[in-house]
Structures are given as C-alpha cells and as structure tokens.
Amino acid sequence: MRIGVPREVSPDQRLVAATPLTVQQLIKLGYDVAIETGAGLGANIPDTAYSDVGAAITGKDEAWASDIVITVDQPDATHRALLADGATLITRMQPDDEPDVVTELQARGVTALNLLSVPRISRAQALDVLSTMSNVSGYRGIIEAAEEYPGMFAGQVTAAGSTKPARVFVIGAGVAGLAALGAAGSLGADVHAYDVRADAAEQIESMGATFVRIDTEAQESADGYAKELTDDQAAATARVYAEQSALADIVVTTALIRGKAPITITKEMVEAMRPGSVIVDLAAQGGGNCELTVPGEKIVTANGVTILGYTDLPGRMPKHTSQLYGTNIVNLMKLLTPGKDGALVLDLDDVILRGITVTHDGEIYWPPPPIQVS
Numbered sequence: 195m196r197i198g199v200p201r202e203v204s205p206d207q208r209l210v211a212a213t214p215l216t217v218q219q220l221i222k223l224g225y226d227v228a229i230e231t232g233a234g235l236g237a238n239i240p241d242t243a244y245s246d247v248g249a250a251i252t253g254k255d256e257a258w259a260s261d262i263v264i265t266v267d268q269p270d271a272t273h274r275a276l277l278a279d280g281a282t283l284i285t286r287m288q289p290d291d292e293p294d295v296v297t298e299l300q301a302r303g304v305t306a307l308n309l310l311s312v313p314r315i316s317r318a319q320a321l322d323v324l325s326t327m328s329n330v331s332g333y334r335g336i337i338e339a340a341e342e343y344p345g346m347f348a349g350q351v352t353a354a355g356s357t358k359p360a361r362v363f364v365i366g367a368g369v370a371g372l373a374a375l376g377a378a379g380s381l382g383a384d385v386h387a388y389d390v391r392a393d394a395a396e397q398i399e400s401m402g403a404t405f406v407r408i409d410t411e412a413q414e415s416a417d418g419y420a421k422e423l424t425d426d427q428a429a430a431t432a433r434v435y436a437e438q439s440a441l442a443d444i445v446v447t448t449a450l451i452r453g454k455a456p457i458t459i460t461k462e463m464v465e466a467m468r469p470g471s472v473i474v475d476l477a478a479q480g481g482g483n484c485e486l487t488v489p490g491e492k493i494v495t496a497n498g499v500t501i502l503g504y505t506d507l508p509g510r511m512p513k514h515t516s517q518l519y520g521t522n523i524v525n526l527m528k529l530l531t532p533g534k535d536g537a538l539v540l541d542l543d544d545v546i547l548r549g550i551t552v553t554h555d556g557e558i559y560w561p562p563p564p565i566q567v568s
C-alpha cells in the first residue's frame with residue numbers, strides 16, 4: 195500500500211506529517227511513500243532529503259490519491275475530494291464540532307482515524323500527538339517568555355553586583371507544564387508550580403521545582419483527567435494564584451479540563467502583577483486560563499504585563515515537532531501493520547484503534563465508548 199504525504203493545506207502550517215527519518219521507518223513496515231513536492235519546505239526539509247531515503251516525489255493529486263493519507267491538519271472539502279473512495283485518512287480531527295465531515299467521509303467509505311482521540315493509557319503514549327504538541331508548547335512558551343521578559347532568567351553574581359533569578363510560577367503540571375518548568379529551570383529560573391492532580395507534587399519536585407501547597411483535596415478522575423473544582427476549592431486556589439502571580443516574573447498557565455480552559459488568572463490578578471512581568475497562556479487554544487488572553491495574540495496591559503496567547507507554538511519549532519509527530523504516526527502504523535507487510539489492518543477490538551476510529555467501511559464509529567480504567 196502507498197502512504198501519501200501531501201503539502202499541508204494552510205500556508206501557515208509549517209509542520210509536515212513525515213520526515214526523512216520517519217519515511218525510512220514507514221518503508222521498513224512495507225509501505226511505499228509518496229511525498230507531494232514541497233511538503234517538507236515549512237520544516238526546512240527539501241524534496242531530495244525524502245527521495246534520498248526512497249520516497250517518490252509526486253504531484254498533489256497523486257499524493258492525495260494514495261491508499262493512506264497522513265496530514266497534520268484535517269483537510270478542507272476541496273482536498274478531501276481528492277481522496278480515493280475507501281482510502282484511509284490519518285489526521286487531527288474535531289468530529290464533535292464537524293458532524294458533516296464525518297457523514298461525508300462515511301459516505302465515501304473513507305476510514306478516518308483521529309489522532310486527537312488517542313486514549314490516555316500508558317500503551318498509547320508513543321502515539322499521542324497531543325502530548326507531542328504540549329511538550330513542544332511548554333518548551334517554546336518559556337523561550338517566548340524569555341524573549342519578552344526584560345531581565346535574565348538565571349541569577350547573576352558579578353563584580354558589578356548580583357541579581358536574583360526570575361521567579362516562574364506554572365499552573366498545571368501536565369505534559370506542557372512539566373516541559374515549561376523543565377525549560378525554565380534549565381535557564382536558571384526559580385520555579386514554583388501547582389496542579390490539582392494528586393501525583394503532581396512528586397512530578398514537580400522531581401524536576402527540581404517547588405510545589406506550591408494549597409490546602410484543598412486533589413481533583414482527578416479515574417482516567418487521569420483533572421475534574422472541575424468545587425466552589426470552596428476554586429476560592430482556595432484563587433487566593434494562592436493571586437499571591438503567587440503577584441510575586442512572579444513569569445506566569446505559565448496550562449490548566450485544562452478535558453480540553454476546556456478554566457479561568458485561573460483573573461483581570462484583578464493581572465492588575466496586581468509587576469510591570470515587565472509576562473504571562474504565557476498555553477491554554478489559549480481552549481479559550482485561555484487568563485481572563486485577558488487574546489488567543490493567537492500578544493498584548494501588553496495598561497500596567498505593563500505582557501500576555502502571550504500564541505496558539506502556534508509547535509509550528510514555531512517545525513523541525514523537531516514534525517520529527518516527533520511523524521514518529522507518533524510511525525508508532526500508530528506499527529500497530530496497524532501487524533505483518534510488517536505494508537498492509538493496513540484495523541483491529542477494532544484494540545482499545546487504541548477503536549478510540550481513534552471515526553468512520554470505517556461506510557459506518558460511523560464516533561464517539562468511541564468510554565475507556566474502562568482498572
């Protein structure tokens with residue numbers, strides 16, 4: 195079977211779904227690979243780097259007409275029309291928000307596999323593109339904050355006197371938060387962090403940061419997602435978030451509850467922050483954790499606080515994000531290719547494959563059944 199890697203539809207998307215390294219791994223699984231000419235340019239990968247490892251460089255129609263098509267973003271209607279009937283599309287989808295796309299793919303007999311619905315279980319970690327994107331966002335968020343912050347992250351002891359390290363406060367220590375606190379720590383900052391999940395304290399401290407204790411019960415559901423706070427818990431955390439943000443030079447917010455962003459930093463908290471301090475809202479895509487965040491934008495408040503609501507952080511590091519995303523797809527293809535013979539087998543009894551299947555063989559499989567966590 196042939197795997198097609200088209201150019202991403204949006205000209206702003208710098209990521210690509212396969213790199214020369216991952217193409218080699220796909221070929222080892224028995225597949226032919228067709229790369230649309232120019233597909234890797236946003237990530238600085240020329241066509242020759244792909245052809246050197248055995249991929250065919252093709253025109254647009256040929257790449258889209260492959261048996262299996264892999265992309266970063268869900269294609270628009272014009273490009274979906276280029277898929278062959280019965281093809282397999284592997285991409286990031288929002289089926290709940292776009293039921294018409296689901297019925298269209300069903301009618302065309304397309305097998306649509308959604309990379310955003312990989313179950314949060316250990317066995318699925320290697321193919322979890324959400325973790326890939328969160329990890330890069332956490333790292334890049336700190337780089338962006340360091341660019342805006344008018345001081346140094348590491349404290350200095352010099353003949354001209356000393357300066358204190360920047361104080362960083364991270365709210366939410368999931369994948370993005372841990373990556374952010376690791377990056378901030380490696381730049382020499384004094385890092386403090388909090389998360390509502392029970393095991394977060396140990397994870398935060400194991401990265402050399404200080405866990406901010408709040409006298410409230412941990413909030414976590416059996417499948418590893420945070421739960422909404424009760425009113426009392428929300429009041430207790432809000433008091434501490436106000437104290438900590440007033441002390442911080444950099445605040446990184448990453449809190450999500452099943453993809454939705456609760457407000458953790460209010461307008462009043464921002465007003466109490468020092469001029470020159472920076473908020474990086476890594477939950478901007480879900481609406482933002484800071485009341486003043488404008489998703490996609492940088493703003494500076496009247497009291498001189500910079501709020502970064504960038505939603506394209508993974509795309510600002512296209513080389514490594516594409517590499518990690520492509521590897522997530524290779525790991526999925528390993529699961530889909532038990533014979534390593536270039537033949538895709540969709541085993542719907544596998545909880546991971548069932549979790550990502552949106553349409554198959556003219557049927558709709560969305561939404562997937564809830565995962566049973568033992």
Ligand code: NAD
Nearest residue numbers: 314315316318319366367368369389390391420448449450
């Ligand atoms: P997420 O993106 O769903 O949320 C980000 C973090 O915000 C979470 O840690 C959450 O507990 C926290 N949060 C929510 N509301 C908060 C609030 N009001 N105040 C403070 N913190 C708040 O989380 P994530 O990055 O996907 O990771 C959550 C956990 O799941 C981690 O332990 C991670 O390692 C695990 N995980 C496992 C897998 C897997 O096993 N395949 C995949 C992804 C994540």
